[in-house]
Amino acid sequence: xxxxxxxxxxxxxxxxxxxxxxxxxxxxxxxxxxxxxxxxxxxxxxxxxxxxxxxxxxxxxxxxxxxxxxxxxxxxxxxxxxxxxxxxxxxxxxxxxxxxxxxxxxxxxxxxxxxxxxxxxxxxxxxxxxxxxxxxxxxxxxxxxxxxxxxxxxxxxxxxxxxxxxxxxxxxxxxxxxxxxxxxxxxxxxxxxxxxxxxxxxxxxxxxxxxxxxxxxxxxxxxxxxxxxxxxxxxxxxxxxxxxxxxxxxxxxxxxxxxxxxxxxxxxxxxxxxxxxxxxxxxxxxxxxxxxxxxxxxxxxxxxxxxxxxxxxxxxxxxxxxxxxxxxxxxxxxxxxxxxxxxxxxxxxxxxxxxxxxxxxxxxxxxxxxxxxxxxxxxxxxxxxxxxxxxxx
Ligand SMILES: [Fe+2]
Numbered sequence: 001x002x003x004x005x006x007x008x009x010x011x012x013x014x015x016x017x018x019x020x021x022x023x024x025x026x027x028x029x030x031x032x033x034x035x036x037x038x039x040x041x042x043x044x045x046x047x048x049x050x051x052x053x054x055x056x057x058x059x060x061x062x063x064x065x066x067x068x069x070x071x072x073x074x075x076x077x078x079x080x081x082x083x084x085x086x087x088x089x090x091x092x093x094x095x096x097x098x099x100x101x102x103x104x105x106x107x108x109x110x111x112x113x114x115x116x117x118x119x120x121x122x123x124x125x126x127x128x129x130x131x132x133x134x135x136x137x138x139x140x141x142x143x144x145x146x147x148x149x150x151x152x153x154x155x156x157x158x159x160x161x162x163x164x165x166x167x168x169x170x171x172x173x174x175x176x177x178x179x180x181x182x183x184x185x186x187x188x189x190x191x192x193x194x195x196x197x198x199x200x201x202x203x204x205x206x207x208x209x210x211x212x213x214x215x216x217x218x219x220x221x222x223x224x225x226x227x228x229x230x231x232x233x234x235x236x237x238x239x240x241x242x243x244x245x246x247x248x249x250x251x252x253x254x255x256x257x258x259x260x261x262x263x264x265x266x267x268x269x270x271x272x273x274x275x276x277x278x279x280x281x282x283x284x285x286x287x288x289x290x291x292x293x294x295x296x297x298x299x300x301x302x303x304x305x306x307x308x309x310x311x312x313x314x315x316x317x318x319x320x321x322x323x324x325x326x327x328x329x330x331x332x333x334x335x336x337x338x339x340x341x342x343x344x345x346x347x348x349x350x351x352x353x354x355x356x357x358x359x360x361x362x363x364x365x366x367x368x369x370x371x372x373x374x375x376x377x378x379x380x381x382x383x384x385x386x387x388x389x390x391x392x393x
Contacts (some may be wrong), residue, residue, distance in 0.1 A: 012173055020179040037086060039098070040071065042069060077120065142183065146254015234339075292329050296325055
């Protein structure tokens with residue numbers, strides 16, 4: 001047998017904890033940055049979170065007067081170009097992004113445009129990045145995407161129905177600041193959906209082909225933290241300790257999947273988002289058990305071992321080894337039921353408003369999704385249709 005080989009890389013400095021945001025000025029200074037462009041969206045600004053950023057920078061030498069707060073839920077090349085224009089207009093030299101996945105991806109793309117001196121993001125399509133990016137700090141306001149520790153950015157060009165995907169180690173943020181104050185106002189549905197996105201990152205990173213001991217360690221801890229702390233956050237949204245652990249879990253899962261990939265559940269989720277606008281986290285939650293069932297023949301042992309971080313040692317040893325893979329899937333269905341009760345997160349495609357007539361298009365899209373490259377088993381059109389039918393109701 002040949003020894004498996006792998007690479008694991010994550011250079012992002014993590015600053016995590018109560019009041020972690022207070023170190024923003026110091027961290028920017030450490031990076032040699034003097035004038036940040038703060039990138040965010042209206043929701044984050046209206047929730048008072050940018051006020052916390054201003055508070056953190058007050059009394060430091062770093063100015064806080066350049067803000068771009070118009071990132072929409074689905075960003076676009078036009079938004080990136082606009083924000084890059086603001087960066088140039090004010091002679092900024094670094095980026096601070098405050099938000100969820102769309103804001104962070106936008107900030108990564110703005111960094112490409114301003115670093116490379118491009119007139120527009122479209123110009124950068126297919127260009128190999130070579131320059132070291134401008135200093136870049138990410139402050140997530142959701143606990144799900146893990147984008148604060150990943151090296152890819154995806155911007156959709158809706159007009160041309162074209163995805164602009166950039167992936168380069170140069171895109172890693174320098175620093176991620178995880179401060180529970182930034183996630184505490186997230187509503188239950190968003191909390192649950194984003195946490196299940198992180199759960200899916202962690203689980204798929206464990207079962208996909210590039211899995212390795214380093215990504216497994218990150219994933220297992222993430223699964224344990226989400227299982228323990230998501231119910232606590234939903235019970236008491238102001239529980240900062242539980243918010244802290246959820247933010248760390250999402251970050252750990254991000255580091256795992258950026259090294260080990262995601263698979264079938266993401267392929268189906270991307271297609272569900274594209275065809276029926278099912279939000280990403282909701283799609284992850286409702287497809288996860290069926291996706292694992294499909295992959296059982298190839299990775300049943302691994303799926304069985306995931307029972308331990310999901311339920312803890314006592315319930316794990318109570319379950320005979322042979323029954324653990326099915327039990328893992330059953331526990332994920334229990335979680336779905338709990339999240340439906342507490343946050344109205346859909347458990348089925350019916351509850352998500354997806355009609356059977358859309359299945360053909362979803363399945364055709366899913367089988368072409370690049371995430372399938374890493375999936376343990378190959379997935380054909382009929383397989384995808386079958387999985388969609390199983391997740392229907
Ligand atoms: Fe995801």
